[in-house]
Amino acid sequence: MPSRVRRRALALVVVALLGLVLVQVALAGDPAGLSPRGPDSPQAAKIEDIYWVLIAITGAIFILVEGALILFIIRFRNRGRSKTAEGPEIHGATRLELIWTAIPVVILAAIAAFVLVKLPGINSGADSAKAAGPPLVVKVQGRQFYWNFVYPNGVIQVERMRVPEHRNVKLIINSEDVNHSWWIPALQGKFDAIPGKTNHLWFTADRAGTFQGQCGEFCGYEHPHMTAAIQALPNSDFQSWYTSEAAAQANGTSDLGKMTFDGVCATCHGFKAQGGYGPDLRGNPVLQQRDALTTLLENGRNQMPAVGKGWSDRQLNALLAYVKRFSGGTGGG
Ligand code: CUA
DSSP: OOHHHHHHHHHHHHHHHHHHHHHHHHHOOTTSSSSOSOOOSHHHHHHHHHHHHHHHHHHHHHHHHHHHHHHHHHHTOOTTOOTTOOOOOOOOOHHHHHHHHHHHHHHHHHHHHHHHHHHHHHTSOOGGGGGGOSOEEEEEEEETTEEEEEOTTSOEEESEEEEETTSEEEEEEEESSSOEEEOOTTTOOOEEEOBTOOEEEEEEOSSSEEEEEEOOSOOSTTGGGOEEEEEEEOHHHHHHHHHHHHHHHHTTOSSHHHHHIIIIIHHHHOSSSSOOSSOOOTTOGGGGOHHHHHHHHHHOBTTBOOTTTTOOHHHHHHHHHHHGGGTTSOOOO
16 A cells, blocks of 8 residues: 555544544533533523523534644645745735625624524523413522522521422522632532622522532632532422421521531531531530520631621521530531
């Protein structure tokens, strides 16, 4: 086989293998691959539409430009000419220049038009869910290093938010300390939680299930552990949980204390492999001292952020009652 033919065959094999690898990456399931998670809400579906249109357009441009580059490298290679030989001088090509100016303008205008059409539906309630009643409004408070949720009936949750499926949910997002970013990829895009500013985010879960998320903005040493989950339930299941949880939290029989400890304290003071940045709390006499512990939670100390700043008495009391069990030094996680 002549060397030229052999080189061409080799190049063809390399390109074909690369193509196969890329297709595998593109089609691989969650969490790998080019495909975003979900979508499991109409809002996330609109974001994904924009994503795929942009991938298609930019992918086509990439293949066209890189293909032309490779073609020209092969077609116009040296072929043994002298290094000092000059090529023909060409002055202007008005038609060509107009074409390569107009095409990008048209492409950018098409992308802008498509995005502007999709945009209004990305952060608003889904029309399909309007029949299910008014939106459920949940306050989302970003803190170092957990998410606190407060429902209209007073129910408090930490890190896990329960919502009814097929119903519009409106989140009121803020932060008490530094910038965080609320992000449940399958349901919505990222939205910043900023101290002193209130942001609103809408989503509508298409199905029952648990959707994982992660704080999307670096907010300190425990940022990677600032996770969140939304659990969408059938409406009747949600309603029965919602009313029974409200009653349990009002009379102090709920697991709010444990939930707060696991979501807030254990991130740094975990007893097992998880956490461990802060000291082990077992046997610490402060756990018995209501006033000292309250001051510590509300103001922080040294490396410890003011994790309990702005908590309601309900949440504070639930935590204080729960952590007493660790003050004897024998408790476990
Ligand atoms: Cu909160 Cu990163």
